[in-house]
Amino acid sequence: MVRVAAIMVALAAAAAVDPAYWTALRTVDGRMGTIAYRLTTANAALCREVEPTPGLQLHAIDQYAIDAQPGARRAFGFARPVQVEAVAPGSPAAAARIAADDALLAVGDTAVTGPAPDAADTSVTRDAAQALIAVQPAGRPLTLTVEHRGVARTVVVPASPGCRSAFEVLLGPGMTASSDGRVVQVSVRFFERYDDAAIAAIVAHELSHTILRHRARLEAAGVHWGLAGEFGRNARLFRRTEDDADRLSVHLLRNAGYDPGAAVAFWRAHGGEIDAGLFRSPTHPSPRARADALAAEVAILPPPGARDDAPAVLATRDQSLR
Numbered sequence: 001m002v003r004v005a006a007i008m009v010a011l012a013a014a015a016a017v018d019p020a021y022w023t024a025l026r027t028v029d030g031r032m033g034t035i036a037y038r039l040t041t042a043n044a045a046l047c048r049e050v051e052p053t054p055g056l057q058l059h060a061i062d063q064y065a066i067d068a069q070p071g072a073r074r075a076f077g078f079a080r081p082v083q084v085e086a087v088a089p090g091s092p093a094a095a096a097r098i099a100a101d102d103a104l105l106a107v108g109d110t111a112v113t114g115p116a117p118d119a120a121d122t123s124v125t126r127d128a129a130q131a132l133i134a135v136q137p138a139g140r141p142l143t144l145t146v147e148h149r150g151v152a153r154t155v156v157v158p159a160s161p162g163c164r165s166a167f168e169v170l171l172g173p174g175m176t177a178s179s180d181g182r183v184v185q186v187s188v189r190f191f192e193r194y195d196d197a198a199i200a201a202i203v204a205h206e207l208s209h210t211i212l213r214h215r216a217r218l219e220a221a222g223v224h225w226g227l228a229g230e231f232g233r234n235a236r237l238f239r240r241t242e243d244d245a246d247r248l249s250v251h252l253l254r255n256a257g258y259d260p261g262a263a264v265a266f267w268r269a270h271g272g273e274i275d276a277g278l279f280r281s282p283t284h285p286s287p288r289a290r291a292d293a294l295a296a297e298v299a300i301l302p303p304p305g306a307r308d309d310a311p312a313v314l315a316t317r318d319q320s321l322r
């Protein structure tokens with residue numbers, strides 16, 4: 001699921017009261033949500049941990065501070081505490097005619113609860129609603145009670161398993177993308193600069209880190225993050241995880257109906273921009289080497305229509321890094 005990390009918001013006061021700012025933010029969240037929906041559901045067979053992925057993004061009223069972000073509350077209405085922020089086109093949620101601004105009242109027999117009266121600037125309520133969905137069996141239909149313009153109805157959404165991961169758009173001026181094994185984070189600046197094909201390539205790379213268990217395997221290998229990570233054995237192991245995430249990413253893109261060549265094109269066209277920023281590090285391959293390696297993996301992808309549920313690089317997820 002996609003969520004905005006409200007804690008990262010460093011907004012000018014004018015932006016905070018302007019509903020247009022929040023509408024634009026919803027569009028960015030919707031792009032992330034659709035890309036995440038496509039990549040996680042199309043690649044569910046490659047993931048050990050799956051969860052119901054109906055194609056819904058939720059948000060809750062207490063994510064937006066009453067005094068600091070009044071524009072958000074006006075832009076989104078919030079007749080109920082938890083509402084649909086966006087729906088991925090083509091998803092089971094869309095087929096069930098669940099729409100943006102519908103309220104989520106219950107998951108199965110469990111009512112969605114609202115925030116404490118003075119709660120603000122927290123994702124607790126949204127996360128609790130999200131968790132209600134995540135604990136349902138991924139292979140079974142999902143029963144949701146939603147409310148559209150004051151009229152409640154219960155819908156049974158067909159089973160839609162997807163790789164278990166959260167996805168967040170990070171606000172603020174930075175240009176970062178990361179996966180800690182639980183959450184994939186991509187800076188809002190990427191969405192401002194690049195089209196969805198490029199964003200999908202970035203998200204697929206980060207989701208690959210999750211699927212290949214890189215965080216846990218690097219920790220098990222005793223590597224050091226930070227400056228010490230730039231040298232010697234640490235750097236070599238980080239570099240290997242980068243190469244493997246790139247290799248798997250083009251398979252994820254292909255399975256989700258994205259052009260895997262977009263990853264190659266992105267690094268050829270924009271690698272210099274990325275490399276000049278936070279990505280400049282001896283632990284990351286140069287943009288040209290990266291594009292060449294991606295192109296080599298694209299060249300060995302199965303032909304269109306053939307199944308691609310066991311890419312060779314997937315076997316590395318159980319190997320210890322040394």
Ligand SMILES: [Zn+2]
Nearest residue numbers: 205209242245
């Ligand atoms: Zn990476």
